[in-house]
Amino acid sequence: MQLTLRGLMTGPTLVFLHALGASAKEWKPVLHYLPGRDCVALDLPGFGAAAPYGYLNVAAMADWLADEIRSRALSSCVLVGHSMGGKIATLVAARAARGEIGLSAILGVVLVAASPPSPEPMDEDRRAEMIGWFAKKQASHAEAATFVDANTAARLPPPLRDTAIDDVRRSSREAWLGWLERGSREDWSAEARIISIPALILAGADDGDLGEDAQLRLNLPHYVTADVQVVQGAAHLIPYEQPQVLAALIEGHVANVTQAELPADFARLLGSDRVSRRTRAALLDRLRPPAHAAIWTAENRTTATALVAQILPDADGAAILADRILSGIADGTGDGWRFAILPPDREAWQRGFATMAAYGFASLDLGAQARLLERVADGEVGNREDEAQLSPEQMALWFEDVRAETVRIWMSLPTTMAAIGYDGFAVGGDGRRKQGYTRTGADDLEAWQPTVERAS
Template identity: 25%
Template sequence: MTAPRWIETGEGPRALVFLHGVSGGAAGAAGLLPAITPAGWRGLAWDMPGYGRSASLPQVDFDSLADALAALLDAAGLARAVLVGHSMGGMLALQVAARHPDRVAGLVLACCTPAFGAQAAALQRDFLARRIGPLDEGASMRDLAIEVIPSMVGPAAEPLVVHEAVDLMAEIPPASYRAAVQALLHFDQRATLGRLRTPTLVLAGRHDTVSRPLVLQRMAERIPGARFAELDAGHLAPFEAPEDFAREVHGFLEGFDHAPVTFLL
């Protein structure tokens, strides 16, 4: 498998990988990545397959995406890394922890859910209608972004955050976006939560109407030893409240000072 493309900052024997959401990309993490990467760490942010500069996969599902992340770790020379996943990226981080547990040193799960596919059929139809319906009716990705992005942020979000998120989503190939949204419908890692033995931080946005804080709190309660925190933000919490997000991630990573990530030979 050809490894996905990534951007990188920092250097050291420990590494974290930022996994973006369905409306994101590595370019959106260019400013965030240096902020969340502590001194002595490598910080990577990928373009999910089909996004940015990464090649598409023949079939898009969470298993194939998890295997693509493992291929990225191989290409970067990393045996293990802390996965910092936002939205769909957080769901993928759970999938990687279940499918490739030896590659995961820690988890930061932000604004995500453990089981999108468990939702009622009516809710799934509504989600598809809002996220794919406009494309079926001839809208562009920019048109769709202008419609959905403002509904994701909290009341204190800076206009620039919305503007940049719209620009980022507008650049996603429609076919890649459709495939990612369809993959979401089949995601369910609830059974994994109680078996996780990986240090885990769960972060919610207080004003998030996509992945509600109570869902994330309950997810954290099911993960042994997980820590839960709530940020004053909406669904785009890492970008709406980057300083608070970085502070939480740094505090979590302090526990890894004596547990370095080893490198592949």
């Protein structure tokens, strides 16, 4: 079974994964507050209408979710995983970040009181009690009610509480025991690694085992960029307890990741077998916000953003592009050369920023910024006396390097490639035979090639 809500808005499809003892029904209160989104809430194998599947181990559950995503041929999606579903969402996101075929649609992850890739923290006496409920039979109504009430900050109203209790009782005995005895105890940290897909990590203020501390220790370290927030008035069953708050938080995260959304035809090509795993992973990584390098100040980033906006006035996302450029300069992954009279890139950019700051560049209006940059290009701006700045001659060459680096990074983005109709990355997958091109005449496209018109 699945719950599907088709909204009128464009944007990523939200794929919802429930907790232990729940089903797709736990997301109905949340979907009510997401009327404009395309949403798919799934019954994980062993639960809800999928209870007859019995227990799938963690590896099989991740394979199942990956196949579900591939089968829908989604051009973009965000995974929303609650508790047990969060562990599965993280493992599939890790595979997507490494370039696995058919998973390039995953733009973001929302973890709701999520079980981590490492063993889930749980009081062992409570684990034993929960195992006892299903040891020889299905849980009774009283036992299921005990489970639901223990995981909420306040008693749920009757309709929601009844649904939650019924879901626990119809869970597969094998799936319930399999997760508590094995799945929740498995350590997948090495497989999860560090994931470049941005995440929103949520914790209930009154959640004992998987609250804020557990999320900071066990889930946050697996994501390059993540925002951790605490939901007040909730324990573990946040989708039932605070559905409107949860929906608003999900909407905010979706808005943050949609800058990485690609046109549907281009996204399908990037996710196809015409693209190697390493190429796909590299291109997808360019869609995701880089971590801020410690060497750059907030003023440096403001200056870099203003420079990018002047160099590429019609390009979207100047701040994100600036962060990506600065990340490359900090890491030393630039274009491999520099002008002889300039110091190494990191120092040159730091001194270039200091020189621009001396002229108040970032605080000027757009017209004044443009006029100052014209003077920089003409060799009229600089300081020969201050070793923390660049001379006029150096500034002219540094600004040339800034322009080249900005355009180089911008052209390397999949969003730019989609906009100009470039598909040269899709000529050789991981098979022994590289597909290449069959037709090479001007304006003579092959069936697999997305034109700019098709990709828009």
